[in-house]
Amino acid sequence: MDESHVGRTRRPTIADVAQRAGVSKGLVSFALNDRPGVNVATRRRILAIAAELGWSPDVRARSLSTNRSFALGLVLQRDTEIVAGDPFFPAFIAGVERELSPAGQALVLASVPSHGREADTYRKLASERRVDGVFLADLRAGDERLDLIESLGLAAVTLGHPDVASAFPAVSVDDIDGVIATVDHLADLGHRSIAHVAGSPEMLHASRRGAAFERACERRGIAHRVVDTDFSARQGAEATRALIADAATRPTAICYSNDVMALAGIAVAQRGGLSVPGDLSIAGFDDSEIARHVYPSLTSVATDVVEWGAAAARTLLAAIAGDELDDSELAPAHLVVRESTGAAPAPRRDTPS
């Protein structure tokens, strides 16, 4: 009858280790945290006993005393349908986890359906002290979250550069290069009229890609158009229908802001009797796995999202640790040419000059 161990054994605390080692709680803490001031032999003994007892730190207790949560937050604000088709977040999260897990940090994920509840979610994460910092994705024009997060006393890292003053380090992937490469690729193929099916215009990366697209077209002397969408396949399809409706004015190539819309665009074109890339070249963005497995396979712009997540996590952890950090830039996006883009069709003969 081992009195103190009735039923399930109580998990060992630092006090148990201390008692067993015949030292004080404080010393055990010092030993376990690799801090100076502990005799080497004593430290070894303490560590051995901790291991033997199966002790492991209780984040709750540690959190309370250190005033840190050892967790980072990511708030997703997208329609369910859109986020479901978006390969970004799963990959980003995988990269984040690769860094957080060894660092003993956890990822707290919140998913909000509407803009309104987004600020509340950050406020709640902060007031409940759930997280030490947050990842700011999908930056918007004049993003109010920057001030909010700062006023909440949270650390943060932005994915990309905000268009307003920011107190937080930015980790960016230059996707402009990918846009330019796409336009150049199409221009080299003889296209003289290209459309861009962009994402939501309040999204900074969408508007920047749109602007880069226009600049690139102008540099090459190419007629261009931009259509805004909400990133959904549905709106990608609608935009495509509108663009190709008038055979006389339709572009010979369309670049989309994501692969899902590009796939929908291919479908609309084919349904309208256009061959891709014979009559219409199509380029995506994301280079999702499916891009290389559709027919025609999809030319798309690739970025290393996993690495982006990892870099963002490292930066945020460093910021929380108090390091002053410069913005960092990852490998730029690059174009992966496949079958959906090809030579521009010969000028139409059916339009009398």
Next chain:
Amino acid sequence: MDESHVGRTRRPTIADVAQRAGVSKGLVSFALNDRPGVNVATRRRILAIAAELGWSPDVRARSLSTNRSFALGLVLQRDTEIVAGDPFFPAFIAGVERELSPAGQALVLASVPSHGREADTYRKLASERRVDGVFLADLRAGDERLDLIESLGLAAVTLGHPDVASAFPAVSVDDIDGVIATVDHLADLGHRSIAHVAGSPEMLHASRRGAAFERACERRGIAHRVVDTDFSARQGAEATRALIADAATRPTAICYSNDVMALAGIAVAQRGGLSVPGDLSIAGFDDSEIARHVYPSLTSVATDVVEWGAAAARTLLAAIAGDELDDSELAPAHLVVRESTGAAPAPRRDTPS
């Protein structure tokens, strides 16, 4: 010089509220938690002061004293590439969050690349006391996680029924109905040889769908084949290539275990000169948004994944609260017929009988 408020104001604690209200900490706690034994007027006054001071509970402190984390865990174990194309988790998470957020609970997400690190992740979540319970998705044959989770003292809910004894409630969606409906639909269209491109055979839902497929085919007297994959577009494409390689023996219809593989399958078929659905009918599974926007649009099996997430969250919260729960069953999967399935091609004349 407001001495006690130099720089950033310290966040108010329950002690501040107590002092301001001229009562004890304990009474404030009772008032804030809506527990009986507090004079109505006093309670009102305490709540007013708490609001005025901007007090909000600190989960860390609450966690330490209640021995609860107020957080639930979800461990994703899939290749980055595969999870990126999978619409399940974003939708599932959206549903989970819909329940957790109002309940003051957080979702802790872990993402592990390999099987080996999966058990460690659960162990860590438990030993650090990060979460009170976990969602068990992607059940496997003889899933070792059930025993592990139980031994770790965590609560859990399984997504679907395990094939071994389980201490946890299951929340399931019957996808068998969807499989049967698919086979019946194809049989009604005259198909007499159907293949199933299944997911990983150790995944319970994959093997169960496979078995259901075979039973449904046998019931209708239809020749059938099952090919296992890892759920990736690549293997979906490979499986399709193998299936259609021999024109004499190829099936006239293929059902896939997810939409991504089905899209890859359509591409392989078209590339091989087969028309879909003219020569080959194709059905997917998941009914992702893109399914209705490709050409031909994809017949697929739909389930309400958001609702599944919400139900699983409710069940897990109830289990943590100590309720004894029965397994629950959500609305079954149903087939959404689109263009990628059609009448079986006429029997080949080029094969001399």
Next chain:
DNA sequence: TTGTACGCGTTATCAC
């Protein structure tokens, strides 16, 4: 209603 111990690890203060 109050007072106070408690949960568990961290850290500042002291003593040898």
Next chain:
DNA sequence: GTGATAACGCGTACAA
């Protein structure tokens, strides 16, 4: 340099 002691963080719970 080694180590002990005690206070602290914040909310909960129980005896008084």
